[in-house]
Each structure stands twice: as structure tokens, then as C-alpha cells.
Amino acid sequence: MRDQRWGRMAGILWQAGLRAILPARCSGCGVITDTAHALCSDCWSVLRFISDPHCVCCGYPFELASDDGTVLPDGLLCGNCIRQMPVYDRARSALVYDDHSRDYILHFKHGDRTDMAPVLARWMMQAGRDIWPDAGMILPVPLHTTRLLYRRFNQSGLLAQALSRQTGLPFYPDLLVRKRRTRSLAGLGVASRRKVVSGAFEIRDRVAERVGLDGARVVLIDDVLTTGATVSACGRALKRAGAMQVDVVTVARVVR
Ligand SMILES: [Zn+2]
Numbered sequence: 001m002r003d004q005r006w007g008r009m010a011g012i013l014w015q016a017g018l019r020a021i022l023p024a025r026c027s028g029c030g031v032i033t034d035t036a037h038a039l040c041s042d043c044w045s046v047l048r049f050i051s052d053p054h055c056v057c058c059g060y061p062f063e064l065a066s067d068d069g070t071v072l073p074d075g076l077l078c079g080n081c082i083r084q085m086p087v088y089d090r091a092r093s094a095l096v097y098d099d100h101s102r103d104y105i106l107h108f109k110h111g112d113r114t115d116m117a118p119v120l121a122r123w124m125m126q127a128g129r130d131i132w133p134d135a136g137m138i139l140p141v142p143l144h145t146t147r148l149l150y151r152r153f154n155q156s157g158l159l160a161q162a163l164s165r166q167t168g169l170p171f172y173p174d175l176l177v178r179k180r181r182t183r184s185l186a187g188l189g190v191a192s193r194r195k196v197v198s199g200a201f202e203i204r205d206r207v208a209e210r211v212g213l214d215g216a217r218v219v220l221i222d223d224v225l226t227t228g229a230t231v232s233a234c235g236r237a238l239k240r241a242g243a244m245q246v247d248v249v250t251v252a253r254v255v256r
């Protein structure tokens with residue numbers, strides 16, 4: 001008992017010591033900054049955070065519409081959602097997906113900056129602030145096992161884990177699985193993307209029963225929302241298995 005306490009104390013002291021010795025670095029580009037896990041002013045100035053007003057359903061930012069000073073009423077839907085409501089209920093993203101946010105996400109995704117997960121998760125906490133209060137569980141969009149081995153970790157899984165820590169919501173990385181390997185969606189249009197991922201996801205019934213998926217409000221976590229084809233395929237599988245609500249929170253989203 002006493003040894004354990006000493007061990008823990010030594011750990012805390014060691015970490016505090018490290019913090020005192022090592023300078024804090026920008027969590028984006030790595031230059032030395034004043035505060036740990038913060039961004040330097042250069043990184044802040046290039047990242048485009050999505051703010052209100054946005055589509056109540058898919059989160060599409062109405063930046064242009066509000067630029068001329070017109071105040072938009074709450075609860076507006078974007079043209080795409082009016083034409084066809086998505087399978088998921090709501091989607092929110094922290095950043096506009098552009099050259100800058102793509103750099104951040106690529107560093108994170110390809111493993112050299114996994115320490116960015118808590119920072120990205122904090123931005124996602126903020127972006128999904130109307131989603132977290134009634135959420136019941138967090139699920140990462142799964143990778144196929146072969147791609148998982150190749151990349152060594154699932155970036156959505158890391159984000160989901162960090163968000164679970166920050167929100168206190170449970171996260172279940174093995175409830176939703178990718179049952180077949182799908183080709184990369186890069187460069188494909190909406191219809192082809194939908195075709196590639198349709199039916200690619202499956203629910204593990206035993207896990208679903210254990211965690212109470214029936215009637216649950218689920219939050220799906222992914223890095224980038226492009227056309228929404230992947231999260232819609234996941235959402236369809238989840239709703240078919242009894243989920244009552246499927247919301248989506250991503251680091252960035254394509255805006256066009
Ligand atoms: Zn920086």
C-alpha cells in the first residue's frame with residue numbers, strides 16, 4: 001500500500017519535473033510557446049474554425065451568407081439537407097478542411113503526432129457543444145483490420161478515447177466494425193463514395209446487447225467529413241440495430 005503511494009507520488013513529481021525542464025511547444029507546428037498544448041499565434045491565424053451560423057443538421061457553415069451583415073435566424077437547413085435529409089441526425093466539425101487543417105490531420109493520422117489527440121478532442125468538444133448534453137455513447141468510425149495493422153492505430157479511435165475522457169461518456173471501439181475492406185474514397189464523387197461504403201459496416205450483436213444500443217443516442221467520431229457517405233453508412237447500420245439517434249463530430253469538414 002505504502003509502496004504504491006510512493007510510486008504514484010514519484011510519478012507525479014517526475015512529470016512535474018519534466019514540465020519544468022522541457023519548454024512547452026505549440027501542438028500544431030512544434031515551436032516553443034508559453035503554454036503547453038496550446039497553439040502558437042501562427043497556427044491560430046491560419047486555422048479556420050467553424051462558428052455559428054451553420055446548418056442545424058449537417059453543420060455546414062453559412063459564413064458567406066452572414067458576411068454582408070444579415071443576421072440569419074436559428075434552425076436553418078442548408079440546400080443539401082433540404083434536398084435530402086442525411087441518415088445521421090446532426091453533424092458538427094471544428095475546422096474547415098483546407099490545406100492548413102489537412103496538414104494537421106495528416107501529421108496526426110500518420111502517427112508522428114498522436115499527442116495531438118487531446119487538443120483536437122478539445123476543439124471537437126467545443127464544436128459539438130449542442131450534441132454532448134444528450135449523448136449516450138461515443139463510437140469511432142472503424143478502419144478495416146488490414147488497414148489498422150498498416151497504420152498501427154485508428155485515428156478516430158484515439159479521438160473517441162480522448163473525447164470519452166473529456167465528456168465522461170463511455171466509448172465502445174468494438175461495437176461497430178468494418179466487415180470488408182473498402183478502397184480509398186479520395187477523388188470519388190458523392191454517388192461513387194456512397195456505393196463503395198454501402199453495407200461495409202456491421203454491428204456486433206453481442207456488444208450491442210451488452211452496451212444497450214437499443215434506443216441509444218450515439219455520437220460517431222471521425223477525422224474529416226467529406227460527403228458524409230461513410231458516416232451515413234455507419235448511421236444506417238446503427239439505426240437498423242436500434243440506435244435512436246446518430247450524431248457525428250469530426251475534426252474538420254469539407255466546405256464547398
Ligand atoms: Zn504552431
Ligand SMILES: [Zn+2]
Binds near residue numbers: 055056080081
Ligand atoms: Zn445541412
